[in-house]
Amino acid sequence: MAKEAPYIVPVRELPAHRRFEVPAALVTDWLRGLPMRDALGAPDPDPQAGGGTAELDLYADGTHVFAAGQLSGHLVVACGRCIGPVRIELDEKLRVTFMPPGQGPVSPGRSPQEEEGAADDGAEVREEDLDTFPFDGERVDLEPMLREQFVLAVPFAPLCREDCKGLCPQCGIDLNTGTCACEKPVDPRLAALKGLKIPP
Ligand SMILES: [Zn+2]
Ligand SMILES: [Zn+2]
Numbered sequence: 001m002a003k004e005a006p007y008i009v010p011v012r013e014l015p016a017h018r019r020f021e022v023p024a025a026l027v028t029d030w031l032r033g034l035p036m037r038d039a040l041g042a043p044d045p046d047p048q049a050g051g052g053t054a055e056l057d058l059y060a061d062g063t064h065v066f067a068a069g070q071l072s073g074h075l076v077v078a079c080g081r082c083i084g085p086v087r088i089e090l091d092e093k094l095r096v097t098f099m100p101p102g103q104g105p106v107s108p109g110r111s112p113q114e115e116e117g118a119a120d121d122g123a124e125v126r127e128e129d130l131d132t133f134p135f136d137g138e139r140v141d142l143e144p145m146l147r148e149q150f151v152l153a154v155p156f157a158p159l160c161r162e163d164c165k166g167l168c169p170q171c172g173i174d175l176n177t178g179t180c181a182c183e184k185p186v187d188p189r190l191a192a193l194k195g196l197k198i199p200p
Contacts, residue, residue, distance in 0.1 A: 007142040015059035022052040022146055027075055030147045036158055039078035040085060050075030052090055054146060065098040065140045071149055077158050081166030082174050086158040096145050098135040
């Protein structure tokens with residue numbers, strides 16, 4: 001992958017509007033090892049793995065960095081039945097807070113007094129604070145946030161279509177596109193008996 005880190009933004013350059021491209025090679029990296037990716041048997045890096053674009057407004061309040069915007073893209077995983085490719089679309093609103101070491105979540109625009117009160121009871125967690133990432137106080141790295149969006153978008157049981165017929169459990173043919181002469185799957189408890197030849 002690229003030697004420089006394309007998703008790192010120095011805090012001194014903020015506020016800024018930035019556009020980040022996510023190439024297929026990086027999607028390959030992020031999703032490597034997930035069963036629904038590995039099942040595809042795709043090349044590595046996989047030019048068809050997916051990709052996307054994030055448009056973000058970044059600003060700092062002197063302590064935290066806030067990023068808000070939109071991520072659109074797609075990724076490709078294997079159908080849980082036929083292991084054919086399934087394209088998953090991403091269209092996510094992003095709103096995250098980067099916290100320096102030793103800091104708790106904070107909302108923009110609150111006074112230090114309000115901050116102290118909120119920190120004590122912990123009840124005032126606004127929704128926009130829930131997505132938080134650490135940063136070193138000088139530079140934010142947006143890659144973990146983008147990676148999380150792609151990883152979370154992978155469905156538990158992706159289907160290429162609602163009524164995917166899957167693969168024949170005997171010969172492995174894709175029953176969506178072909179037929180085979182295999183008998184219907186039998187109860188596994190009876191499968192052992194099926195191998196027995198009864199002499200005429
Ligand atoms: Zn399928
Ligand atoms: Zn078959």
